[in-house]
Amino acid sequence: MNKDSSHLFQPLTIKSITLRNRIGVSPMCEYSSEDGVATDWHLVHLGSRAVGGAGLVIAEATAVAPEGRISPGDAGIWADKHIEPISRINRFIKAQGAVPAIQLAHAGRKASVSRPWEGDSHLADDAGGWPVIGPSAVAFGKNLPKIPRAMTAADIAHVQGEFVAAAKRSLTAGVEWMELHFAHGYLAHEFLSPLSNKRTDNYGGSFDNRIRFALETARAVRAVWPDNLPLTVRISCTDWVEGGWDIAQSIELSRRLKAEGVDLMDCSSGGNVSDIKIPTGPGYQVGFAERVRREAGIPTAAVGQITEPTHADEIIRNGRADVVLLAREFLRQPYWPRIAARTLRQKDSLPAPVQYGRAW
Numbered sequence: 001m002n003k004d005s006s007h008l009f010q011p012l013t014i015k016s017i018t019l020r021n022r023i024g025v026s027p028m029c030e031y032s033s034e035d036g037v038a039t040d041w042h043l044v045h046l047g048s049r050a051v052g053g054a055g056l057v058i059a060e061a062t063a064v065a066p067e068g069r070i071s072p073g074d075a076g077i078w079a080d081k082h083i084e085p086i087s088r089i090n091r092f093i094k095a096q097g098a099v100p101a102i103q104l105a106h107a108g109r110k111a112s113v114s115r116p117w118e119g120d121s122h123l124a125d126d127a128g129g130w131p132v133i134g135p136s137a138v139a140f141g142k143n144l145p146k147i148p149r150a151m152t153a154a155d156i157a158h159v160q161g162e163f164v165a166a167a168k169r170s171l172t173a174g175v176e177w178m179e180l181h182f183a184h185g186y187l188a189h190e191f192l193s194p195l196s197n198k199r200t201d202n203y204g205g206s207f208d209n210r211i212r213f214a215l216e217t218a219r220a221v222r223a224v225w226p227d228n229l230p231l232t233v234r235i236s237c238t239d240w241v242e243g244g245w246d247i248a249q250s251i252e253l254s255r256r257l258k259a260e261g262v263d264l265m266d267c268s269s270g271g272n273v274s275d276i277k278i279p280t281g282p283g284y285q286v287g288f289a290e291r292v293r294r295e296a297g298i299p300t301a302a303v304g305q306i307t308e309p310t311h312a313d314e315i316i317r318n319g320r321a322d323v324v325l326l327a328r329e330f331l332r333q334p335y336w337p338r339i340a341a342r343t344l345r346q347k348d349s350l351p352a353p354v355q356y357g358r359a360w
């Protein structure tokens with residue numbers, strides 16, 4: 001039960017950062033960057049949702065290295081030229097009262113893919129693609145048949161250094177909330193899951209070994225990310241397959257990440273196994289956020305088919321998560337928080353921008 005009677009429009013403070021409400025824009029790939037550089041599309045896509053009243057706006061999976069991009073159109077932060085366009089967006093988001101966040105990512109064996117509207121399948125090296133890496137030489141399969149090169153210990157240290165450099169650039173760009181993307185079958189998840197990690201060194205095999213890449217990466221980022229700013233991690237709480245990564249391992253990983261100074265776990269699922277049936281439906285992943293929150297004792301974000309204001313409010317009121325993240329619903333309704341505030345009779349807790357005030 002919820003002792004502090006939290007609700008959707010109650011502010012949330014983590015470290016020195018206060019969200020004006022519990023509503024976040026989930027990171028959504030736009031595949032609209034040029035050599036990783038953010039464009040006007042991103043300013044409007046993210047900026048309009050800040051105007052719409054979100055407390056937190058998380059920029060899409062942003063690659064820490066060019067070969068860590070899912071597609072050639074992915075956002076990136078592997079070079080200093082990426083900083084200023086992100087800063088511009090973040091200044092706008094902050095001016096609207098929202099907190100700007102970024103999701104740092106490396107796609108591992110699921111890199112080198114054509115944009116969804118161009119086929120959503122692995123691009124050959126001579127057709128705009130590039131060789132992919134992973135914990136082991138095991139392909140995802142189906143539309144992503146490339147066999148990754150198994151990373152050496154030096155490769156692992158190198159990628160971790162890229163996460164650190166990306167975190168430093170994010171700080172320079174005015175990011176106030178960091179999310180590490182360890183979910184959805186991308187590089188870190190590939191290390192976590194026994195289905196994709198077949199290593200025999202100290203990065204594979206046992207649970208302790210499979211989580212080593214994630215723990216070390218979080219530790220290295222925490223060392224450069226200011227103590228007073230939130231560091232968060234998205235995981236897939238289950239592979240939805242017997243013998244794969246699961247919720248029990250996710251809870252233990254969350255405990256270990258908390259000990260490394262991670263402030264919140266963003267609880268998603270899936271993405272590491274092709275051709276499986278996932279029992280989706282409204283809030284189908286909320287139970288993961290609830291268990292991680294309760295059993296690992298760490299704040300969580302719930303994500304996945306949350307569309308109704310009363311449902312989002314119930315999740316917060318009943319202490320099932322601390323933040324709700326919306327993706328597709330925000331594409332349909334950039335002003336969802338304002339509509340939700342009316343529905344929940346909380347209109348006064350989300351003042352309109354002065355430019356629009358007369359309409360409210």
Ligand code: 531
Pocket residue numbers: 029061183184268269270271272
């Ligand atoms: C959808 C997705 C959700 C959950 C599991 C697997 C896939 N998204 C994930 C995105 C890329 C586009 C598709 C990322 O996480 C970067």
